[in-house]
Amino acid sequence: MNEIPITKVFFDEAEFTEIQKPLQSGWVVQGPYVKQFEDMFAEYTQCQYAKAVSNCTTALHLGLLALGIGIGDKVVVPSFTYVASANAVEYTGAEVVFCDIDLKTFNLDVHQLERLLATDKSIKAIMPVNLFGLCAALAQIKLLALNYNVRIIEDSACGFDAWLHGQHSGTFGEIGCFSFHPRKPITTGEGGMLITNDKNIYETVKQLCDHGASKSDLQRHQEKGGSLLPDFTKRGYNYRMTDFQGALGVCQIRKADIIMSKRRNIAHQYNEALKNILCLQLPIQPEGFIHGYQSYVCLFTLDPENLTLDKIDAANVKRNHLMAILEENGVATRQGTHAVHTLSYYAQRYNLKHEDLICAYAADRLSISLPLYPQMTHGEFEYVIDKLHEAIQCVV
Numbered sequence: 001m002n003e004i005p006i007t008k009v010f011f012d013e014a015e016f017t018e019i020q021k022p023l024q025s026g027w028v029v030q031g032p033y034v035k036q037f038e039d040m041f042a043e044y045t046q047c048q049y050a051k052a053v054s055n056c057t058t059a060l061h062l063g064l065l066a067l068g069i070g071i072g073d074k075v076v077v078p079s080f081t082y083v084a085s086a087n088a089v090e091y092t093g094a095e096v097v098f099c100d101i102d103l104k105t106f107n108l109d110v111h112q113l114e115r116l117l118a119t120d121k122s123i124k125a126i127m128p129v130n131l132f133g134l135c136a137a138l139a140q141i142k143l144l145a146l147n148y149n150v151r152i153i154e155d156s157a158c159g160f161d162a163w164l165h166g167q168h169s170g171t172f173g174e175i176g177c178f179s180f181h182p183r184k185p186i187t188t189g190e191g192g193m194l195i196t197n198d199k200n201i202y203e204t205v206k207q208l209c210d211h212g213a214s215k216s217d218l219q220r221h222q223e224k225g226g227s228l229l230p231d232f233t234k235r236g237y238n239y240r241m242t243d244f245q246g247a248l249g250v251c252q253i254r255k256a257d258i259i260m261s262k263r264r265n266i267a268h269q270y271n272e273a274l275k276n277i278l279c280l281q282l283p284i285q286p287e288g289f290i291h292g293y294q295s296y297v298c299l300f301t302l303d304p305e306n307l308t309l310d311k312i313d314a315a316n317v318k319r320n321h322l323m324a325i326l327e328e329n330g331v332a333t334r335q336g337t338h339a340v341h342t343l344s345y346y347a348q349r350y351n352l353k354h355e356d357l358i359c360a361y362a363a364d365r366l367s368i369s370l371p372l373y374p375q376m377t378h379g380e381f382e383y384v385i386d387k388l389h390e391a392i393q394c395v396v
């Protein structure tokens with residue numbers, strides 16, 4: 001058996017053909033393909049406006065700026081997320097308030113969120129993260145946001161095709177941001193998308209993404225008088241997506257249904273094959289939620305109800321041993337993501353200890369993400385399951 005990677009991109013002739021067209025036409029910067037991708041993404045997510053950008057981190061940065069977040073403000077971010085969520089807040093000059101997670105879903109703990117909102121009036125926004133393809137408790141979070149008059153910007157980097165009560169992730173608050181990094185279900189290499197139903201936010205983000213220009217290059221190129229530069233009414237950034245990335249995005253979203261049904265099928269097979277392994281808590285899909293399975297992440301734990309620092313650290317040694325055995329057998333795994341409050345920069349900046357957000361810490365030390373990609377064969381799947389069973393025998 002060849003090595004089984006954590007993921008694989010799902011490209012075929014469509015991408016190989018389409019990506020050549022911008023190269024042949026010579027229009028390689030943000031142009032017609034980016035526009036087409038934006039339109040298709042808006043339709044897919046049932047949202048009014050979509051703006052493609054260079055990655056999800058820049059989408060989050062622009063989204064926060066468009067909400068008016070800056071120095072003196074605070075934004076709640078779950079600690080168990082990729083560092084980019086917190087970094088985007090800090091780019092604006094605002095401070096991060098870390099919130100713990102619910103270990104069953106890996107998403108924001110709404111009870112702690114409410115306590116934070118009730119005690120800290122400088123909180124201006126919440127950034128729920130729809131981690132691994134499962135929406136956070138967005139209906140409850142939306143109610144809290146209304147009660148406490150704060151804005152919502154969803155970090156839906158992993159939330160493509162994740163739904164809650166028939167509504168796509170990223171559409172519950174003012175803004176949703178997506179990533180097209182190759183670890184995500186649809187990819188453009190690097191790439192991101194911001195969606196919103198607010199025209200003002202859309203116009204602001206469109207302009208900030210393009211240096212603050214009041215007209216895009218393509219617009220200028222297509223009009224008379226394009227020899228003169230337009231006015232720049234804002235201090236912007238160059239966070240544009242290129243048109244060959246746009247071409248990839250168009251191809252990927254065209255076959256999203258196939259990609260997603262294959263991914264879900266494998267996730268369901270994992271659910272079935274692993275259901276009797278007591279030391280693995282499997283991903284759940286609560287009533288009303290549709291999981292996008294950006295990753296299939298389990299929690300390795302012998303006693304999930306009684307997590308203390310010592311117990312987590314002891315189980316962490318076993319989790320790491322388990323992953324090392326799988327690696328020796330050619331099966332790639334990863335920890336789900338990290339607890340950002342434990343990373344040196346954030347621990348020092350906000351003076352945080354591991355145990356301050358104990359569930360995020362447990363998820364960091366005990367999560368394990370299994371290989372998942374649409375073209376995974378039955379043989380590969382069986383091999384992963386066999387090796388996982390063997391490895392578990394060795395460590396528990």
Ligand SMILES: Cc1ncc(COP(=O)(O)O)c(C=O)c1O
Nearest residue numbers: 055056057082084085157179181
């Ligand atoms: C939860 C989360 N937020 C943000 C990002 C950043 O996305 P990008 O790499 O597109 O900037 C990632 C990327 O993995 C992520 O997982």
